[in-house]
Amino acid sequence: MKSLLCIFAIVLRTAYSTLKGQLVRSIMYPKPVDFRFTKDLFKFILFLACISGCGFLYTIVVMIMRGNTLRRIIVRSLDIITITVPPALPAAMSVGIINAQLRLKKKQIFCISPSTINTCGAINVVCFDKTGTLTEDGLDFHVVRPVKITKESTGEENAATGPDVIDFMEEMTELTSREGLPYDGDLVKAIATCHSLTRINGVLHGDPLDLILFQKTGWTMEEGEGDIEEETLRFDNVQPSIIKPSDDTTAEYSVIRQFTFSSSLQRMSVIVFDPREDRPDNMMLYSKGSPEMILSLCDPTTVPPDYLTQVNAYAQHGFRLIAVARRPLDMNFNKASKVKRDSVECDLEMLGLIVMENRVKPVTLGVINQLNRANIRTVMVTGDNLLTGLSVARECGIIRPSKRAFLVEHVPGELDEHGRTKLVIKQSVSSSDDVIEDDESVSVSMCSSTWKGSSENDGFSPTNTEIEMPNPVTSENLGHLIASSYHLAISGPTFAVVVHEYPELVDQLCCVCDVFARMAPDQKQLLVEQLQQVDYTVAMCGDGANDCAALKAAHAGISLSDAEASIAAPFTSRVPDIRCVPTVISEGRAALVTSFGIFKYMAGYSLTQFVTVMHLYWISNILTDGQFMFIDMFLITIFALLFGNTPAFHRLAHTSPPTRLLSIASMTSVVGQLIIIGFVQSVVFFATSQQSWFVAYQPPVGDEQEDKRSMQGTALFSVSMFQYIILALVYSKGPPYRGNLWSNKPMCALTIISTLVSVQDPIQFFHHLSFVQTALGNVELPDLYFRIFIIILAGVNAFISYGFETFFVDFFLLGYWERYKKKRSIETIVDYVPTANSDHIRRPSTNGIPSSRTETTLLSSEGQQLHMTKASKGTETSVSSLLNHHRVTFFTANSQALSSNELFLELEANRLGLFHLFHRKFPKNRPNPKILTALFRITSFIDVEF
């Protein structure tokens, strides 16, 4: 009764916390975490339920055969259901998660959605925001480049009569003086007034960029203080901020309207009034924002002709750029306070560029390398400029030092033969000219024309860039190609074109691009969702309001700030750098492995008890209440509680742990242990009954009071105590995801204590403890040698169970068989390359391809060579259904009828660096058919001319 109440309370509590968790999640994270592990869990419980169904039938049959009463038959057959499906399972499963959450808390990482922790164990791609995440939040001011207007010299005496020449002035490192600046020093005025800083308790707060720039001017700001009441009345209740210059004590400027900064608009503006001006309708609008956005709002005649060249030149060196512009407004206060943003943010006059230093945080490179080494893909997704993004990506290791970067761009106004905006790929030289030199050593040469580059000197390589594959193709050359392959980058506007006009390419681009720049908040979210669609488990790490949507969409959102982002993200790190990412992943892996272990342990425990009870039902007996209590409360509960106490392994392993509970390995492990345990229990059961001193159990007749004590029950109890300990040790896995057993001191202590107790039980070293025997309901087994035999049998059980789990399950099944299967599946996918269709066949020029070769080589994610065999007949239907939107070029090569697709793929894979991508993009242990398919598909958007 008591135990029933206890179970009921646990179930109620679990249901309550699940419901509460779901409610919180549905409010804060509308998207449910779709995780295979959870689905498998339910299936596995169903499997246990089936076993309990069999036990149920067995019990009814055996009990009827033994002539038991109806009441006893019902009670015993229902007992078997609660034994096989442990009600405390959900509570036990959360132990690993709670422990991980506590450990994360110690490391200043707070998690408000514990169920996400397990998902983190499967993360294989991490998207990073740039500013404030990879780079320092507090930027350093570098220089300003004011725009100056001069008169072109006509060569005559009166040179001032020539047309206006708009040009950049020299770099200025100081902002305090307005002397010598064009437009009456308006650039400094704009910087001092165009921000959204506020004063709280006398201290200025706001965007770090605004703060640094404002402080650089040396101007002062007053808000709702001082003698501004009168002015407030004049401004029709608009409470202005008063900004006072450092170089003119008599001047002051009132900011009467503010158009706040928005990531999607990439700009902010203010309307400023100078109270010294006689006319109240003399206002000035100042705007600052991204160079591209401000350029699009400016009157082109006020923009220096080399504006983009200058912008690109700074961006290539990783500087963060802000353009500043102004527009005089002829309107009164009333109108200014109501005017629409769009109607004033146009026809601006360019004032200049602010160049900020964007320093990479000291820990960033180390963490990115650590993730790369662990085969976790790293992606940058930023609202900043593409070239700035690329430069920072290179600096922090997202783009490897020895790799080339290519930009996927669209050509506005130019259409391809299908009427879609043309896409081109340009090689970025950015700050890695030396890298291009390096690559020449691997005979990758620049030649004629399929990848079209820009003809202008805009920071990209010369036109007509193509990478020609080495000839002949040997695995050695391929190795060089892997070492010399590419990274792709794309910017928000091109991404938008791809989403609208090339929807079939979105998956592919998400798979192969490493830098996504100028991404609006909704594009960041879309990217995360696309990555999830190709079966990546995605983490997003960011700090800004523009990351909220992506943080919410990701499997694991990690916020580095306490502001808006922390509400959207399940994880918030108080230490504002990306060291929290590997920590969250390794804790997630540890929690996942713990959940697996606890689940298998709980399943193993139930099945062990099930086997014991099945044996005893055969003689119409069952374990005594004391024995049940000891197993459930002492052994199982405490082991389950301490199981998750093992910390995460200190290093990130190269592979993520298995996420499938219903894999061959997991099932074999549970079933295998069950067979070993069942066999040992059968031996004990049978051996006991063969002893000369054996007294058989006498089942009660009719409603007679039942005495559950029996010799076979005691013998089975003794051996099963060891078996529960063995299961806990076998399933408590250590490296590479969790620390070894010694790192979990309480569990070590429990193991020692429970083993001593289990040895004491049959041996009875301490006779004065015999009252324990009585309490447990054990019967004395008179023969000491038999009792020692039980202990020896338990030792053999431990030896076989450990060997089976380590050598057969971990080494053979997980280490060899599953990898072999994945390799096979890669080969299958390779075979599934789109099939030839005579309409599409184009004959190649032999363009460097040896026509006599009959087989090509592809490297798998494990670096093994896979031989691409000819597409086998019969696979064609599935192929065409898989890739039916695919635009592929096929050809056949001479009489050998070499599979055209192989050569095509080989050529394209070389050209695109797909060999490298194959090698890099797949998490080692999870080559993903969808991603493989996507990689093949990407070849279709490059226009290939044979």
Ligand SMILES: Nc1ncnc2c1ncn2[C@@H]1O[C@H](COP(=O)(O)OP(=O)(O)OP(=O)(O)O)[C@@H](O)[C@H]1O
């Ligand atoms: N306070 C600001 N005032 C005006 N323009 C700004 C301001 N902050 C950023 N910008 C401009 O708007 C662009 C987009 O900003 P956004 O905040 O979306 O991304 P980001 O901060 O550059 O990069 P990330 O997404 O990596 O944090 C910036 O690149 C910059 O040019």
